[in-house]
Amino acid sequence: MAGHSKWKNIQHRKGRQDAKRAVAFSKLSRAITVAAKMGGPDPDANATLVQAIQAAKDVSMPKDNIDRAIAKGAGANDSENYENVLYEGYGNDGVAVMVECLTDNRNRTAAEVRHAFSRSGGSLGTDGSVAYMFTRIGEIQLAEGADEDEALMAAAEAGADDVSSDDGVVIITCEPGQLIPVRAALEQGGFTVERSESVLRPGNEIELDVDGLTKIAKLVDFLEELDDVQKVSANFTADEAVLEQVYGG
Structure with missing residues (x-):
């Protein structure tokens, strides 16, 4: 299993995701609303909506929240235009980072993502700079x-x-x-x-020590805190001892 996945599993076991549940609900609601708007509110005819709903259920998002998000998408007007945008960049130690966003304002999102990279010692790259990895x-x-x-x-x-x-x-x-x-x-x-x-x-991963993992974890946290960011992927790994040292036993 990829080190990034293992790291997320440790976060999950330690309850770190609970502290972010409200943020997760907000992002999942947006994904459901956009899926319903673009493909229709009927899950039987909209595979993207099915996956968005299932992702919400996996984190125990209340059914009322899901239903409201679908209804909002079904009644959304043409002025509410969201699009999927992918940003690429580098963190510490040459770690490649992919940032998947759902935004109604590319300029705002690009500025926020760029700031998250810069405050963590990383840099936002150009299209194709790391996607091939x-x-x-x-x-x-x-x-x-x-x-x-x-x-x-x-x-x-x-x-x-x-x-x-x-x-x-x-x-x-x-x-x-x-x-x-x-x-x-x-x-x-x-x-x-x-x-x-x-x-x-x-495809390939960079193994990080305690210092490197601490730094990249901060970058991922900064990115995941942004409203427009849906998902962050990175090509790092770390052994169990390093993961436990960073997040505690």
Whole structure:
């Protein structure tokens, strides 16, 4: 499993995500609203909306919030124009960073993302400067204790490509367009899915020490605090001892 994923798992175990739940709800609501506006409010006819709703459910977002976001998208006027924008840059130690945004104002978002990089000692790059280092895949994380082989058997016919496990956490990968059927196959097979999403996976990773991980974690935090930022990916890794030292035992 990628070090970045392992780092996120440790954050999750320590409850760091709870402190960011309100921010997550706001971003997920925006994603649902935009999906409903662009593809219609009927999930049966809008795969993007299905994935946005599922992401909200995975973090226990209340159904009322989800319904309001869908209704807002269905009734949105043409002046509310959001678009997906991808920013690329470098953090400390040459770590490549990809920032996925959903914005109604490119100039505002670019300025905020650039500031987050600069305050962390990094730099915002040009289009294509680091994108070639990443591949977009579908990633499904199962609840701890799931069996790798059984999970792959349950999901293979639905389009799963591979399975990996680290510290009891099983990750199934697939093409992004197969996320919905693969997740459905796993759930029908009795597995509990904790999250399913399209992610940018790095081809090669830079191993960081305590100082390097502390610095890149601050950059990721600065970026994730921005309202327009939906997701941050980076090509770093760190061993368990370093991760535990940075985040405590």
